[in-house]
Amino acid sequence: MNPIETKNLTRQFRNHEAVIDLNLTVSKGSLCALLGRNGAGKSTTIKMLAGLLEPTSGSSRLRGTDSQKLKPDDWQRIGYVSENQKLYDWMTGAELIAFTKKLYPTWDNDFEKSLIQKFSLPLDRRISKSSLGERRKLSLLLSLAYRPELLLLDEPFGGIDALVKEEFLGGLLELTQQNEWTVLFATNEISEVERLADQVAIIDTGRLQVSESLDQLQQRFRRVEIAQSKPETFAMNNIVGLETAEQRFAFIHTVFTPEVEAMLHTQFGAANVQARSMPFKEIFLALARSYQARA
Amino acid sequence: MLPFSIELIPSRPIYEQIVQAVKLAVATGEMKDGERFPSVRAISLALKVNPNTVQKAVGELTTLGLLEVHPGQGSFVTAKSASSAKAQRQALTPFIEKLVIEAAHHGLDEAGLQELLRASWRQMKIQQDKP
Numbered sequence: 001m002n003p004i005e006t007k008n009l010t011r012q013f014r015n016h017e018a019v020i021d022l023n024l025t026v027s028k029g030s031l032c033a034l035l036g037r038n039g040a041g042k043s044t045t046i047k048m049l050a051g052l053l054e055p056t057s058g059s060s061r062l063r064g065t066d067s068q069k070l071k072p073d074d075w076q077r078i079g080y081v082s083e084n085q086k087l088y089d090w091m092t093g094a095e096l097i098a099f100t101k102k103l104y105p106t107w108d109n110d111f112e113k114s115l116i117q118k119f120s121l122p123l124d125r126r127i128s129k130s131s132l133g134e135r136r137k138l139s140l141l142l143s144l145a146y147r148p149e150l151l152l153l154d155e156p157f158g159g160i161d162a163l164v165k166e167e168f169l170g171g172l173l174e175l176t177q178q179n180e181w182t183v184l185f186a187t188n189e190i191s192e193v194e195r196l197a198d199q200v201a202i203i204d205t206g207r208l209q210v211s212e213s214l215d216q217l218q219q220r221f222r223r224v225e226i227a228q229s230k231p232e233t234f235a236m237n238n239i240v241g242l243e244t245a246e247q248r249f250a251f252i253h254t255v256f257t258p259e260v261e262a263m264l265h266t267q268f269g270a271a272n273v274q275a276r277s278m279p280f281k282e283i284f285l286a287l288a289r290s291y292q293a294r295a
Numbered sequence: 296m297l298p299f300s301i302e303l304i305p306s307r308p309i310y311e312q313i314v315q316a317v318k319l320a321v322a323t324g325e326m327k328d329g330e331r332f333p334s335v336r337a338i339s340l341a342l343k344v345n346p347n348t349v350q351k352a353v354g355e356l357t358t359l360g361l362l363e364v365h366p367g368q369g370s371f372v373t374a375k376s377a378s379s380a381k382a383q384r385q386a387l388t389p390f391i392e393k394l395v396i397e398a399a400h401h402g403l404d405e406a407g408l409q410e411l412l413r414a415s416w417r418q419m420k421i422q423q424d425k426p
Binding site (some may be wrong): 031118166169170173174177193194196197198214215218225270271272273274277278279280281 | 305306307308309310311315336339340342343344345346347348351389392393396400
């Protein structure tokens with residue numbers, strides 16, 4: 001049983017298909033990044049996973065239970081932080097923590113204290129008077145401190161400063177290593193993905209385009225530069241982003257293998273061919289551009 | 296604190312940067328032969344990087360012969376002795392060919408390239424008398 005499984009998950013809004021036939025599996029202990037441009041269907045997917053939105057067809061299961069049938073008992077082991085988490089505005093941070101703590105038998109007091117310190121969270125201020133970043137930190141704390149086994153995060157890095165982001169990344173990594181937590185996080189901050197994620201799911205116009213380990217993606221993507229003019233007849237499968245200049249041309253190969261390399265060496269001479277592996281951000285941008293070109 | 300210096304930059308894959316940082320630390324003597332290498336977990340938490348990425352770098356360093364895994368004890372640094380002249384030529388020729396092409400492309404002559412090489416060598420403080 002995987003902590004997250006969706007089967008042909010689909011959601012239609014009036015005449016707009018937000019999510020179409022999505023089949024996503026996230027295995028235990030994985031840190032999976034859910035990516036896509038604005039409006040691609042990330043938040044709709046997460047809301048359906050959390051049971052806050054009904055699918056038009058298809059289904060999703062969290063820890064084996066249908067998302068639409070999650071009970072309070074299930075929520076003891078699942079955490080969810082939405083983009084604009086609602087908090088009780090009239091409470092102070094300390095009051096909200098004390099209130100939430102009672103709902104969770106698994107609440108970890110030591111962990112709560114270390115998070116308060118790491119996030120340097122002001123406790124005596126009313127939430128209505130807190131900044132966006134402080135509210136975000138508070139909702140992250142509330143979702144981490146009871147040590148759920150599965151965490152769904154929608155844009156967890158929005159509005160928090162670099163230092164808190166570092167602490168939060170560290171906290172997530174530590175917990176996934178200690179307790180085999182599973183985390184799915186939707187984000188637009190691509191630069192954090194390579195550090196945090198081991199699995200990447202990319203949605204475009206409601207459809208799942210990529211669901212793969214980060215390692216595998218980095219194995220198969222290469223930026224190839226050739227120190228020769230592009231021959232008129234040059235054609236190759238699985239390339240995107242062809243750029244040409246005088247005496248050189250470059251492209252991104254999406255299924256690079258030793259065979260492809262050997263072929264390029266024969267055609268252009270080994271010294272003229274440079275194939276380098278790519279940071280995830282470049283891979284994502286190349287894919288996003290190819291989706292845009294197709295549309 | 297890690298026994299090798301590293302500052303992650305966004306323009307290269309993270310596992311490659313870790314491999315490169317350890318190679319440099321061994322070449323400069325910052326890490327010594329026989330020294331214990333930190334665990335995957337420790338590196339992951341220090342750099343705040345997914346442990347699978349660190350594991351990939353450690354695997355590559357082991358394949359390259361810079362680390363040796365002693366089961367139950369962890370990994371240890373093995374500073375390589377100099378390779379044979381033939382192996383050195385085989386390993387370095389592709390890089391040097393590319394370097395020469397780039398140098399020529401930018402209008403640098405042979406003496407100019409040698410000057411740049413000498414400067415880099417000194418700047419990185421590579422030890423010449425490795426065991």
